[in-house]
Structure formats: structure tokens, C-alpha cells
Amino acid sequence: MKRLRISEKMRELMTGYYMAGMQAECNAWITSGAPVELLHALDVYPVYPENHGALIGATKLGGYYCEFAEKNGFSRDLCSYARCDIGCVFAGTSPIGGLPKPTFLFACNNICNTVVKWYEVLSRIFKVPLFVLDMPFIRKELKDCHLRYVEEQLYDFISFAERVTDRKLDDAKLRDVVLKSMESVELYSECLRTAANKPSPMTCFDAFVNMAPIVCLRGTDHAISFYKEMKQELDERVKEGVSAIEREEIRLLWDNIPVWYRLKWFGEFFEKRNACLVADTYTNAWSGFKVSRGEDVLSGMAEVYTVSYLNIGMEMTAEIINKLIDLYDVDGVVMHSNRSCKPYSFGQYEIQKKLSVPSVIIEADMVDERVFSEAQVVTRLEAFLEML
Amino acid sequence: MITVGIDIGSITAKCVVLEDTRILGYKISRVKPNLEVTAKEILAETLSFVGLKREDVGRIVATGYGRNMVDFADKKITEISCHAAGACFLISNAGTVIDIGGQDSKVIAVENGKVLDFVMNDKCAAGTGRFIEVMAAALNLRIEDVGSLAVKATKKLKISSTCTVFAETEVVSYISSGEKVENIIAGVCDAIAGRIIAMANRVGIRREVVLTGGVAKNLGVKRAIEERLGFPVIVPEEPQIAGALGAAVLGQKA
Numbered sequence: 316m317k318r319l320r321i322s323e324k325m326r327e328l329m330t331g332y333y334m335a336g337m338q339a340e341c342n343a344w345i346t347s348g349a350p351v352e353l354l355h356a357l358d359v360y361p362v363y364p365e366n367h368g369a370l371i372g373a374t375k376l377g378g379y380y381c382e383f384a385e386k387n388g389f390s391r392d393l394c395s396y397a398r399c400d401i402g403c404v405f406a407g408t409s410p411i412g413g414l415p416k417p418t419f420l421f422a423c424n425n426i427c428n429t430v431v432k433w434y435e436v437l438s439r440i441f442k443v444p445l446f447v448l449d450m451p452f453i454r455k456e457l458k459d460c461h462l463r464y465v466e467e468q469l470y471d472f473i474s475f476a477e478r479v480t481d482r483k484l485d486d487a488k489l490r491d492v493v494l495k496s497m498e499s500v501e502l503y504s505e506c507l508r509t510a511a512n513k514p515s516p517m518t519c520f521d522a523f524v525n526m527a528p529i530v531c532l533r534g535t536d537h538a539i540s541f542y543k544e545m546k547q548e549l550d551e552r553v554k555e556g557v558s559a560i561e562r563e564e565i566r567l568l569w570d571n572i573p574v575w576y577r578l579k580w581f582g583e584f585f586e587k588r589n590a591c592l593v594a595d596t597y598t599n600a601w602s603g604f605k606v607s608r609g610e611d612v613l614s615g616m617a618e619v620y621t622v623s624y625l626n627i628g629m630e631m632t633a634e635i636i637n638k639l640i641d642l643y644d645v646d647g648v649v650m651h652s653n654r655s656c657k658p659y660s661f662g663q664y665e666i667q668k669k670l671s672v673p674s675v676i677i678e679a680d681m682v683d684e685r686v687f688s689e690a691q692v693v694t695r696l697e698a699f700l701e702m703l
Numbered sequence: 704m705i706t707v708g709i710d711i712g713s714i715t716a717k718c719v720v721l722e723d724t725r726i727l728g729y730k731i732s733r734v735k736p737n738l739e740v741t742a743k744e745i746l747a748e749t750l751s752f753v754g755l756k757r758e759d760v761g762r763i764v765a766t767g768y769g770r771n772m773v774d775f776a777d778k779k780i781t782e783i784s785c786h787a788a789g790a791c792f793l794i795s796n797a798g799t800v801i802d803i804g805g806q807d808s809k810v811i812a813v814e815n816g817k818v819l820d821f822v823m824n825d826k827c828a829a830g831t832g833r834f835i836e837v838m839a840a841a842l843n844l845r846i847e848d849v850g851s852l853a854v855k856a857t858k859k860l861k862i863s864s865t866c867t868v869f870a871e872t873e874v875v876s877y878i879s880s881g882e883k884v885e886n887i888i889a890g891v892c893d894a895i896a897g898r899i900i901a902m903a904n905r906v907g908i909r910r911e912v913v914l915t916g917g918v919a920k921n922l923g924v925k926r927a928i929e930e931r932l933g934f935p936v937i938v939p940e941e942p943q944i945a946g947a948l949g950a951a952v953l954g955q956k957a
Contacts, residue, residue, distance in 0.1 A: 664905060678825060690768050691807075695823060698783030702818045 316518065316560055316582050321545040325525050328541055332531055333411055336360055341418045341480050344437060346430045347530055348623045349423035349448060350616050352496050353472060355534040356489035357482050362414050363531050364433075368396035371403070372575025372682035374410045381683055395655040395682035397433040404440055419443050419479045421472070425450040425626040427658045446475045450621055454628040457621060465617040486612075493612050496534040496604055502542035503529045504602035509549040510593040511643050514558030515566070516549045519595035520582045521559065523573045529601045559593075560586040565703055568639055569595035570674075571651035571659050572681040584693075588700050594643045596636060600624035629662045633669035640672055647703050648674035649696070655680050675699035704761040707749070708950025709742055709776065710785065711769030714805030714832065715917060716741050717944050718749040720760075721951035724792075728753035729944045738772035746775075762957065764950040768806075778957055782946050783811060783821050789949025790913040791816035793939040798909030801899060801928070801936070802945065803918035805832040810903040816952075820906045828867045830898030832918045837867055838891040841874045842884055849888055853923025856889030870894065889923060896927035912936040915945035 336342060339360030345351055347365045354361045371377055377395055383402035385391060391398075403409040420443060422434035431447055438445040448468050451461045473484050506525075510517050525545060532538040551557075567585070569592045574581065585592055600623065606615030624635065636648065648670060652660045667674045677695050680686045705727070710717040716734050720727040730749040735741045742765070750757065765773035766785040773779070782802070790800040791813055800811040808830050812819040824830050828837075839846050860877055864870040870891075877887045895918070912932065918924055919942035929935055939945065 673820065691823075694768065694781050694783070694807075698781040698818070698821060701781060701784045702821070 316520070316586055317557065319517065319521050319525070319545070319548055321541070321548050322521070322524055324541065324544065325527060328537060329527050329531070332527075332537075336362055336415050339415065342415055343419050343421045343476075344414070344417045344434070345421045346423050346426060346434075348426040348620065348625070349421055350469065350620050352489065352492045352534045352616065353469070353476065353484070354421070355492045357476055357480060357484055359418070359476065359480060361531065362417065364400040364414065365396050366527055366531055367403070367409065367411070367414055368399050368682055369575050371399045371410055372684075373578065375576045375684060376410055377576060377682035378685045380406060380409065391683075392654075394427070394429045394433070394657075395680055397429055399682055401433070401436060404437070417441055417443050419476070420445040421448070422446070423448040423450060423620065425620055425623045427625065427656065429657075444475070444479055446472050448472060450623075450626055452626055453622055453631075455630070457618070461621055462614065462617050465621050466614050469613045469617060490612055492534040493606055493616070495536065495539060497606060499529060499533045499535075499538035499542055500602060500604040502539060502546055506542055506545050506549055507594065507599060507602060508642070509546070509553055512553045513566075513644070514556070514560075514563040515591055515593040515643075516552035516557060516559055517593075518559045518582065519569045519592040519598065520573075520578055522595060522598040523578060526598045526601065533601075533604070558591075560589075560591045562589045563591045564589040565591070565647070565700065566643065566645045567592045568636070568643060568645045568648045569597070569651065570636065570648055570663070571653045572597050572656055574651060574679045574687065575681055576684040577679075577687065584696065588697075590700055592649065593645060594639060596624070596639065599639060625658045629665055630669075632662070633666045636666065637669070637671050640670065645672060647672050647699065649699070650674055650676045652676050652678045653681055654678065654686055655682065673699070673703065704955060705755065705759055706951045706954030707746065707760050707763045708785070708789075708947040708952070708954060709746060709763065709765045709767075709773055710782065710944075710947035710950060711738055711742055711765065711767040711773060712782075712805050712946070713768055713807075715943065716745045716767075716769075717947035718745040719944050719947040719951045720749055720753050720755065721948070721955065723955065726948065727755070729941070729947065731943055734769070738769040739774065742769070742773045743775075762954040764954040764957065766946050766950040778954065780950060780953055783809060783823075784818055785946045785949035785953065786915055787811045787813045787818045787949065788816050788952045789945035789947070790915050790939070792948060792952045793945065794911060794913045794937050797911050797913045797937075799903065799906070799912045800945075801903060801912060801914050802916040803830070803832060803895070803899065803914070803924070804916045807831055808899060808902070808916070808918075810899070810906050812906045812909065822902050822905045824898070824902065827865070829865045829870070830895050830902070832916070834867050834870070834895060835891060835918065835921065835924075837871055838874050838888065841871050842878065842888060844884070844888065849892070850920065850922035850924065852885045853889040853892045853921075854926060856885040857883070858886050858889075859893045860886050860890035862890045862894040865898070889927075892921065892923035893927040895924050896931050899928060900931045908932065910934070914938045915942045917943045919943070
């Protein structure tokens with residue numbers, strides 16, 4: 316696989332991000348689907364336990380840190396991001412020396428309901444206040460009452476955060492952050508969309524590796540300049556017809572969170588068989604942040620964050636996947652049934668039936684390498700490629 | 704052309720020698736811890752059985768979970784494609800292949816020997832041959848006797864646990880409460896059939912349904928599957944060699 320130069324930059328950027336966290340006067344631990352723009356506007360440094368979990372998974376220490384939580388009574392059936400994050404708190408360290416102690420916690424259940432209990436646990440351990448932004452699940456259609464419910468909570472959150480930090484939210488600053496968020500999301504989306512080219516200049520593994528800035532730094536200039544540069548590199552590849560893998564014969568779409576401790580293994584497995592995972596549903600989930608300029612910022616944010624990828628019904632999910640299948644012109648879908656992420660893995664067998672191309676389901680976990688069974692995964696994937 | 708298909712499964716190894724469309728002979732052996740040795744031995748044994756030498760063989764295809772350990776194979780193909788090819792070679796109008804092996808089971812939708820879709824068991828021994836082995840051991844039965852005993856049952860006792868370990872506990876508690884062995888083992892066979900049919904429904908069941916793999920020899924499981932489907936299934940004369948045979952068949956084309 317041809318590595319993107321930008322990955323080096325990503326490493327530097329994220330190292331800087333984690334270092335800054337250690338010095339931040341005020342920080343909040345936040346879930347990946349929460350409106351981080353509100354934190355940036357208050358100069359509250361956002362800490363992402365989920366990103367930290369992914370990082371631990373990539374260092375293949377997921378099982379090790381999960382055991383610290385398991386020893387304290389947390390079930391092995393719980394999400395491994397939650398387990399290894401709580402495990403690191405008990406261990407008092409992590410591959411990056413642990414996360415800075417939070418000033419307050421901000422959980423939004425538009426990605427799952429585990430985060431509510433997870434953050435309650437953190438709140439008890441650290442004895443810091445927690446704000447839960449409760450999102451109604453959008454089974455079929457988004458209604459005004461949903462939006463009003465969420466919007467009101469955004470105002471509640473602002474009062475909460477202002478009280479805890481003793482700062483005042485500046486409307487102009489919030490608008491500025493939101494515009495930056497939109498700009499970085501647009502650039503990021505353009506990067507992902509270059510994978511529609513044949514051959515694709517990037518794989519979903521490139522997307523996974525380089526998604527940290529859109530999660531942790533959207534709303535800042537860092538994310539904008541990062542994705543601008545990434546876009547340039549990808550455009551160059553497209554212009555020169557450079558393929559991400561040696562020989563692209565089969566194009567595939569990945570569904571669910573990656574298997575962090577096996578990224579390289581999966582990458583090589585598919586490349587060896589001339590198959591390119593050009594895109595995925597996970598990184599594409601961050602490409603929808605669009606608030607129209609004339610709109611009230613908070614009501615715009617309420618809408619965008621309510622209809623997040625994991626907060627919608629199965630019909631809508633299947634529709635989104637089918638759109639990605641068309642956009643990236645893939646021959647098949649590889650679905651990771653992720654033992655950790657129940658909302659993401661729920662319904663995959665039903666969704667399969669609604670897809671316009673063949674798909675295969677493999678069982679694994681995003682961080683807990685103890686549940687990975689290589690022989691079983693290999694047989695399913697090889698058989699699927701033989702079938703295609 | 705003469706081709707050889709070798710299927711290294713989790714419990715048994717199978718080897719088939721095929722000349723064009725004629726099966727010259729086959730062998731089935733227990734897998735040894737060293738898979739390479741297992742493969743070499745079964746190849747030598749089968750070739751000597753049919754009176755051929757290694758040089759007579761045009762192509763060797765390996766399949767099964769141990770396929771990648773068969774270094775001397777010209778090609779390695781997954782057991783999904785091979786079982787489909789093997790079953791369709793034996794039963795040309797097959798629409799669904801249900802293979803119940805030692806540690807995995809699969810349902811494959813096929814058309815003219817080609818795989819349309821497939822589904823395999825989760826990473827769990829329920830619904831596999833190993834499940835029956837464990838239960839047979841708990842009941843002090845020989846694996847060969849399970850099927851014939853199951854069909855003598857007057858009722859099927861319910862085995863509700865999907866986990867092999869917990870199901871064994873259920874079996875033991877039935878024994879201690881004085882239930883008849885045939886009724887317990889019939890329940891075991893039905894539990895497997897239940898798992899398999901649930902899986903088959905995911906890919907959709909199209910006739911004819913062909914049952915392959917070692918467990919297809921178990922009359923109790925076959926009957927239980929038929930009862931749940933509501934129509935008869937076809938078991939080839941030697942269902943256990945379908946994967947190896949399919950490998951040899953695909954070797955003719957490759």
C-alpha cells in the first residue's frame with residue numbers, strides 16, 4: 316500500500332493536540348457525536364475518550380487496558396472503547412500517559428446509549444459535573460418537536476458550561492467556529508470523495524488513519540489546513556493516475572468502525588487479492604455537517620446532530636449505504652459485526668438484504684483483540700472475494 | 704486431466720482423485736496436530752489406493768480451514784466455493800447446500816455450481832459436528848450411533864442453550880432426571896437443525912437442498928432438518944467428501 320505523506324503530518328498534529336490537552340486550563344471529555352463547536356467557542360479543550368480508545372486499539376493494547384475495567388466488575392460484553400477508557404483511568408496511565416483530568420463531561424447519546432452510563436461512571440470517579448444531551452432516535456422522519464427538544468437542551472448546555480467554566484459564550488465566536496467546522500467538513504468530504512476515482516487514490520484505511528482531525532479538531536484552523544493539504548496530495552495522485560494499492564480489480568465498501576489492531580493486516584489481506592476497500596460508512600459519517608448560513612446557529616446544529624448516522628432507522632441507514640455504493644461504484648460491502656458497537660452492528664443482517672450489491676459479515680471487535688479469530692475472518696472474506 | 708482435491712477440516716481430512724468427471728477414489732482420515740503431515744499422508748494414501756503416482760496428477764487444489772498449510776497444492780480455494788462445486792457436481796439441480804462440518808456450518812445458495820450467497824455460523828460451536836460430539840460423549844454414545852438412536856425417540860427433549868458448554872449441562876441434568884437417552888439425543892439433533900434452519904433463512908432456501916459434511920451422515924439431524932423444512936433433503940452417497948470433491952472439480956477448470 317502506498318502510504319499518504321499526510322499521515323506523517325497527522326501524527327504530528329495529533330501529538331500536538333494531546334500535548335495541548337495536558338496544559339489546557341479547562342477541558343471537557345466529550346463523545347464523538349456531540350456538538351464540539353460549543354466547547355471551542357468557550358475555549359474549552361475537547362478530550363475524546365473514543366479517539367483515545369482507537370489509539371489504544373491501534374497500539375494493540377486494548378485487551379490489556381480493558382482488563383483493568385474488567386477487574387473492577389465491568390462486563391466483557393460492554394463496549395471496548397468504554398472498557399479501555401475506564402481501564403486507563405483505573406490504571407492511571409495509557410499509551411500516551413493517560414488523559415488529562417476533566418473539568419466537566421459532555422455526553423451525547425446520538426451515537427449510542429452506552430455513553431450515558433460510561434460518562435456517569437466517569438463523573439463518579441472524577442467527581443466532576445456531567446451534561447447529557449439526550450437525542451430522540453429518528454426512526455422514520457425528523458419532526459419539529461424533535462428539533463425543539465434538542466435545541467432547548469443546547470441552550471441548557473450553554474448555561475451549564477458557562478456556570479462550570481465561569482465564562483460567557485460569545486455568539487460571534489460560535490458562528491465563526493461553526494463556519495470553520497463546516498469548511499473542514501467540506502474539505503474532509505472532498506478528500507473522501509476522491510476515492511470515487513478509478514483507480515482510487517486512497518483506501519478506507521487511509522481514511523481511518525486520517526480521521527482524527529475531523530473528530531477532534533473540527534471547528535479549528537488546524538483541521539482546515541490539514542484537509543486542504545490532504546486534498547492536494549490526493550488530487551495529485553488522481554492526476555497522475557496513482558492507485559492506492561498495487562492492482563485495483565475489485566472495489567469494496569467497509570461498514571462499521573475499523574478493527575484498529577488489525578488495520579495493516581486487513582490492508583495487506585485485501586491488497587494481496589487485488590481488492591481495494593475504497594470507502595467506508597464510518598468516516599463518511601462525519602461528512603454531513605452542514606448548517607445553512609442564514610439559519611440560526613443553534614437550531615441548525617440541533618438538526619445536524621440529531622440525524623447523525625447511528626441515530627436513524629434502518630431504512631435510512633440502508634439508503635445511505637446504497638448511496639455510498641453508487642458514489643464509489645463498489646462491487647461489494649464488507650460488514651464488520653462489531654461486538655462492541657451494538658447500535659452500529661444491530662440490523663446488519665436486515666440491512667444486507669436492502670443493499671444493491673453483495674455483502675459479507677465478519678465478526679470482530681474494534682479494540683479488544685482477544686475476540687479476533689483470524690481463520691474465521693479469512694475464510695469468510697476469501698469466500699466472498701471468490702464469489703465476486 | 705487427473706486432479707486431486709484435499710480438504711483439511713477441523714476434525715477430518717478428505718482427499719478425492721478425479722479424472723475429468725469420474726471419481727477414481729477417495730479417503731477420509733482423522734486430522735493430526737500437524738496439518739502438513741496430515742495432508743501429505745492422505746494424498747499418498749489416496750493415490751496408492753487408486754494406483755496412481757504423484758506425476759499422474761495434473762493439479763492439486765486444497766480447501767478447508769487448513770488449506771494454507773498444504774504447501775504442495777497448486778491452488779487454495781475456500782470451502783464455501785468447494786462445497787458448492789462438489790454438491791452441484793453430485794446433485795446437479797442443487798439450489799441450497801447445507802454443510803455441517805466439525806467446527807463450522809454453512810448454508811450456501813448456489814446455481815449451476817456457482818455461489819450466489821452464503822452464511823456461516825457465528826464463532827461458536829453450536830450447530831456444528833463438535834456440538835454432537837460433546838453431547839454424545841456426555842451420553843456415553845459412539846458418534847456413529849447418534850443418528851440411528853435419535854430416530855427411535857418417542858419425544859424430543861428441548862435443549863434451550865445455544866452454548867455447547869451450557870447445553871451439555873442441560874443434557875447431564877436430563878440424564879440425572881431419568882430421561883431416555885434417545886429422547887435426549889433427538890433433542891440435541893433438533894437443536895442443531897434449529898440453528899441451521901435459522902441460518903438458512905438468512906440466505907433463503909431454494910430446492911433442491913443438499914446436505915453435505917460429516918454431520919449429513921447423522922440420520923437424526925437429517926430428519927430434524929426435513930421436519931423443519933417440510934420437505935425432503937438430498938444427502939449424497941458420501942456427503943463428507945463434497946468439499947474435497949469440489950476442490951478437484953474446480954481444479955479441472957482452473
